[in-house]
Amino acid sequence: MRFRLNGSYAVTAELGKVLDALAARAEALSLPAPLIAKLNLVVEELFLNTMHHGEFDTPFREVEISLERLAASVRLTYEDSGQPYDPFAGVDRRVLTESSAGRRVGGLGVLLVEGLADTACYERLPHRNRIELTFALTP
Numbered sequence: 001m002r003f004r005l006n007g008s009y010a011v012t013a014e015l016g017k018v019l020d021a022l023a024a025r026a027e028a029l030s031l032p033a034p035l036i037a038k039l040n041l042v043v044e045e046l047f048l049n050t051m052h053h054g055e056f057d058t059p060f061r062e063v064e065i066s067l068e069r070l071a072a073s074v075r076l077t078y079e080d081s082g083q084p085y086d087p088f089a090g091v092d093r094r095v096l097t098e099s100s101a102g103r104r105v106g107g108l109g110v111l112l113v114e115g116l117a118d119t120a121c122y123e124r125l126p127h128r129n130r131i132e133l134t135f136a137l138t139p
Contacts, residue, residue, distance in 0.1 A: 018047055022065065029069045035135055038116050039067070039076060045109045046131065049087070050080045072138070073118065078131045085129055086122040088114060 022043050026036045043065060050063060062081035067074060087110045114120045117133035124130070 014051070015044060015047055018043060018063070018065070022067065025067045029067065029074070031069070031074060032137070035074065035137065038135060039074075042076065042113050042116055042133065043078065045113050046078045049109060050082060069137075070134075073134045073136050076117075076133045076135070078133070079125070079128045081127060082129055084124050086124075087131070088120060088122050 019040055022039060023036065026039060031039075047063065050061060062079075064077075064079045066077045068077075113133070116135075118136050119132075119134045121132050122130070123132070
């Protein structure tokens, strides 16, 4: 699933297209509904972070998502054409125990993504960020 988006597009409309494509692929892989719900949440978080916080050299943002069923898990690969950024580096888990009144805004989404996945890793490719996540097929 590849998406080339102009930064001026309505993000919610584009998000709908991304999630529709994800749902079609998940259905083709016969994934269980609870796993599809996790994948939707994760892709939504990653996509919105790309669109709202990503730094790009051009007005276009490219996002590529692949979903692959393995023997006992599913691998989600998410790539974007933004500047190098490892969302898992420097994650501060203390935000989970701080009062919301004194806590800075942000930082919870990456913890959510990392927490929902069984494994999470980042890799910088030429001109692309790659996040690879795996999810067990059985709870």
